[in-house]
Amino acid sequence: MQKSVRLKSFELVARDINDVDVELLHALSISVRWPHRPKDWDLLRRAGHGLVAVDGIGRVFGSAMWFPQGDDFATVGLVITTPRAQAQGGGRWLMDQVLEQCGNRNLALNATHAAYSLYVSLGFTSEAIVYMRQGEMPQTLPAMPALDGELNELPRDRLGEITALDTRALGTNRAELLALLAEDASIATLSRNGAVVGYSMCREFGRGFVIGPTVAGNDQDAVHLTAVHAKKLAGRFVRVDTRERNGVFAEFLQRSGLEVAETVTTMSKGRRFLNREDNGPWVYGLAGHALS
Ligand SMILES: CC(C)(COP(=O)(O)OP(=O)(O)OC[C@H]1O[C@@H](n2cnc3c(N)ncnc32)[C@H](O)[C@@H]1OP(=O)(O)O)[C@@H](O)C(=O)NCCC(=O)NCCS
Missing domain, CATH: 3.40.630.30 (Gcn5-related N-acetyltransferase (GNAT))
Structure with a gap:
């Protein structure tokens, strides 16, 4: 035989x-x-x-x-x-x-190393690196910069208060997606002088929780918006996908025990996807690998 x-x-x-x-x-x-x-x-x-x-x-x-x-x-x-x-x-x-x-449609995606050459051959071009950070949240968070503004929880029926800010940060209106994510997410906002200047969502995903999307005007605000959720997740597995390599926000994540587990490449086809404005709102934490 x-x-x-x-x-x-x-x-x-x-x-x-x-x-x-x-x-x-x-x-x-x-x-x-x-x-x-x-x-x-x-x-x-x-x-x-x-x-x-x-x-x-x-x-x-x-x-x-x-x-x-x-x-x-x-x-x-x-x-x-x-x-x-x-x-x-x-x-x-x-x-x-x-x-x-x-x-x-104009397209964007986050390419793993395995898929990168496939996307290049299909006409996608690279724009940025995403650092996929994850780990178990510590009992106590590291020191944070001073809070400038007021943090609040946003009820789901008031999502309209963050839509314009999110659209400015992302360059496209994803109100329907935010409504879907909000069904099972807790949402924090940061307000200054009566205006919402940042928000962050947190929901269960995979092995634990994902904190994102997080939109803020600067690193310090992004730290506080992320920390609102992180404080409640001591001992739990948390993931944050961010394009910030260095700076106050990236350092805060690192000192919170969220190590870079993998990097992926943000790529686009058609119009450029990432267009950061000086002093404008920016996506500090992604909604998810597939959702940007
Ligand atoms: C990325 C992935 C979807 C590619 O799927 P696949 O069925 O292997 O892809 P294909 O066989 O159609 O190959 C597509 C291209 O990938 C490249 N490729 C595929 N396998 C390869 C290998 N073993 N070595 C080198 N290049 C390879 C080639 O450039 C190929 O181009 P070609 O058509 O000119 O030969 C698959 O590897 C996968 O599921 N990986 C794990 C999950 C993942 O990373 N998904 C991507 C999320 S962004």
Whole structure:
């Protein structure tokens, strides 16, 4: 009896991502060691559109999603092929379909090292590095700069108070996405002279919690907005994705025990995505890897 066998290859077909059981998506993300829970996939499916690569007996071998934000922009994410199916053209095939579905929208994504060359070949250009920081929150937070303004909790029905600020920081209106995230998030605002100058959300994600999106006008404000949530999460696993490499905010995260676990590259196709204004609001903490 021979000791090896060549199995017949099989065909994958594209299906809408809403047509498969969430447990299959969960297994897919686990196969590439991503921390998403079924609940995280549920939220992402409500936030965007996507497709999966499925074999003849319904097994999921790949996924790709896009998240419209406003009329002319979308982020792309959850681009995964199972290790067994990688380097055989599946990732490119999924991305080609996402690009077709996105039409003329300007696009942005956060590329892992594994996916970077694929996105370059599809016309995406690099804009910034994202530092994915995570760790267990300490019992006591490190010293913080003086607070300039007033911190408050924002009730979900008053999201309108942060929409304009968020749109200025991101360059696109993502009010619908913020409303979805807010369903299960606590929201802190910072006000000065009667005006909201920053906000931060915190929600359960993956192994623990994610603090983001965080929008603020400077590092000091971003520290306080992040700390509002961090103070309540002693001993819990927390993740913050930020494009700040150095400075007061990055140092605060580092001293809080949030080490850089991985870096990804923010890339865009179409108009430039990141346009920081002098003294304007800025996204200090991302809503998520796929959501920017
Ligand atoms: C990134 C990922 C989706 C790519 O999927 P894939 O099915 O392997 O992609 P493809 O086979 O279509 O290859 C696409 C390109 O990637 C590159 N590539 C793929 N596998 C490679 C390998 N083993 N070595 C070097 N380059 C490789 C090639 O440039 C290839 O281009 P080509 O079509 O000109 O040959 C997959 O590796 C993956 O799921 N990784 C883990 C999750 C992840 O990082 N997702 C990206 C999120 S931004």
